[in-house]
Amino acid sequence: MMLVSCVASAEADDATLREAERFLELSGVAEAMSQSSEMVIDQQLQQNPTLIPFRRVMLAFFEKYVSYEQLKEEYAALYAEHFSQKELQKINDFYASGVGRKMVRSMPELMQKGAEIATRRSDQHLPELQKMMADEAMRIQNLQDQDDHFNSVLQPQ
Known part of the structure; x- marks a missing residue:
């Protein structure tokens, strides 16, 4: 069986x-x-x-x-x-x-047009992305500055 x-x-x-x-x-x-x-x-x-x-x-x-x-x-x-x-x-x-x-038959064209829609939408909001990235860069820089400050305080003279 x-x-x-x-x-x-x-x-x-x-x-x-x-x-x-x-x-x-x-x-x-x-x-x-x-x-x-x-x-x-x-x-x-x-x-x-x-x-x-x-x-x-x-x-x-x-x-x-x-x-x-x-x-x-x-x-x-x-x-x-x-x-x-x-x-x-x-x-x-x-x-x-x-x-x-x-x-x-339609799928390649639909995928291409869908990608164009997504690209157009993201391009419309590109300034917002650029601002978000600049804000994040500033946040990271501030953290690095704080870390540098603490490292310099902790180092013996």
Whole structure:
């Protein structure tokens, strides 16, 4: 009886993993990961232009270690841990539907526009952030000055 239970469990796990992999495909995770890797690299290059000659190498590194193909099994296992086979089937039914496919197609634009909204909102309040940072810098400086004062008082003459 125990052997039958283990075999059934392994089959259920395999079926759940298959549904998880199907979810990754239907939901566009492969494409999103590829785009995300390029975005991360391009952001790093913007912040540090001296790395621009290494873009090709960085992309090759990401492809070798952090690509969808390299992480697919671990990602599937992650989703299989959090969702049952039946839940994944229901999720996959949605992503296979017309509205699910539309969601996958729309998601990059929605994420970009969402980021623009957040950036615009934070830019509107940038002076407040700058004041908060200046106040914090002053607070830290005051603490350091107090510490310097106490250290000088405690040192023998």
